[in-house]
Amino acid sequence: MTKAPTASDVARRAEVSRSAVSLVLGGNAKKARLSDETQERIRKAAKELNYRPNAAGRSLVRGRTETIGLVIRDLDLIGVDPFLLPLLKGILEATRDQGYRVLVESIREGSGDPFGDLMDSGRIDGMIVENPNYGDKSLRRLIKSGRPVVVMGSQGLKEEVSVRIDDFKIGFVATEHLISLGRRRIAHIAYAESGIYAVDLRFRGYVEAMRKAGLPIEPALVTHANFSMESGYAAMLDLLGATPLPDAIFATSDAVAMGAMAAVQDAGYLIPRDIAVASVDDISAARFFRPALTTVTSEPYASGKLAAEMLIELMSGQKPGNTSALVDTRLIVRGSSVEDYSDDLLQTAREIRATK
Template identity: 45%
Template sequence: MARRKVTSYDVARKAGVSRTTVSFVLNNVPGARISEETRRRVLKAARELGYFPNAAARSLVSQKTRTIGLVLCQTPDQVFHDAFLPEVLHGISDVMRPAGYRVLVEPVEDVTRPNAYIDLVLEQRIDGLILSGPRSDDAELPQLKEEGFPVILLGQLPGAGFPSVDVDNVEGARIAVEHLISLGHTRIGIITNAPPQYTGSAHRLEGYRLALAAHGIPFDENLVCYGNFTEGSGYRAMNELLGLANPPTAVFVASDLVAFGVLAAIRDRGLLVPRDIAVVGFDDVRMARYVTPPLTTVRLPAYELGQTAAQILVNWLEKGKEPPKLTLLPTELVIRKSCGAIRPQEFLPISG
């Protein structure tokens, strides 16, 4: 049996106030004479009951807030180091600013804890939400879905029922590994971009496995390591792979930032890329072409991902336009020197 929908009446009864007071508090109505103690009591009751008004209901009292939430499922430190994020933010901002919306950015370290980011909806009064890096263990999304709150996922979460904007991570990873196989490698390691709870990480691992299977190469669990968004996680994971009795001759790293740590670990072992081990990344962040050697990688359209998610959300809020269930943007393999496909040119003597 479906759970009865919580109403403002339930919040009012729990907080010991009128429904009008609940409306004034949750909608932050200007000029309402509500004491701070009453306000805290109403917000506490709303949180405990899991109640929040949707954007349409709020607009009846206070019109639109003109604020969009951007929740990043990462720690603040991971967000600070994320070289991919600025282009995504640029794309979002270029849509939201002309449409008259502000963007409120919220890093969330643990989406499994109660009220991980639901307070953003309750207290910050946003009209819609873009959730970047969705996780399978997110405790908030089912409630948002039940309430019909406008949410766009940057990334996929099968079965969640939210519109998503993403790239085909499975196919992008498959192409990267196929490229390494075409260069003669059969013992290929993988270092993911994030823990397996992140859908993007799981999909890139799936693409890796599909490429191996297509060429009859056995999957070896020992060649799988999990990164965690940062260079340091790549450095540690690469040292783990290099410590194997039979280390890989190539590694697919599902994040350029993680790959930068991989390159450092290989260098610190006195090895050379690609002579001793080939490396392919994923993202094509700006620094990828400037590291030594320049990084072969799968290019993601970062700006376009942010731009597309923002435009779909604005169309939903402003025009009531039903968002598409899934929008996939293309990827591209960018071949540079780290994979060994491009060899340094030999210097020829200059004849006098």
């Protein structure tokens, strides 16, 4: 349990001052006119001692921590929604390439000023906030203060820097797809926690598509779930109690849709013949359910990566070119809505095998 060596230890070993060590290892040896021979001696000593500059010391004097925070609304969301995986991967990849670390935080609700606390704790230089509640006081104050924050989703503030997907379009496209298949009684499973911008927009997209097609919004066909598959199953049980039955479901996430599909099948109905299903995210399991899930990608990997890149730009001082990026979305039609779909799965599998 030896303590980590410091720059002083290196200095002692190389028989120079501690300043010299900082200068050489910081790449400013030339400016300070240190002789090649001395530089070599310092580098050698550092390597022998396995010296690694202490982040706290460095962060103190530099005023930067080289770490960003990823704030996730709810710990329960972390536990269950696979949508977070590619998001996290995108963020980790982009930050790692730039030498940043990622601190994952969940916000405890209703406690003072959690966003400010995290931002000014001196642990991070900036943060990415995943789909926060719309109108969160603590977050809004932070954004207005001009600190480096990238919102995934939106708070509707002119000061904010955000990565959004067109959630209205998502709701509209998914619903319109179901309508185009001749479905009339289209149910919607939204999130129980309202107040999340993305979720509300998807609902509005659904409403607009229905209205455009001249279809009524039936309150009995609009229900709620949280982000878990279990809650999707439960919500579907409610919908299966409606008469007449819905002939299609638009669920607000793949996880919820998977729960709902299981409920439909357990009740003895066929997908898509009796009930067609469409949802949002394209998590990896969506292709492997049978029938495979028709879904609108929310491009979590690309979004995460983009958010991290924008944040890094922001932290470097410059306002990014566009303060609001809109990630493209795309409807992926699969067997849960169209009977005779055929996937590119076989092709993908062949490619995988080829690279083995």
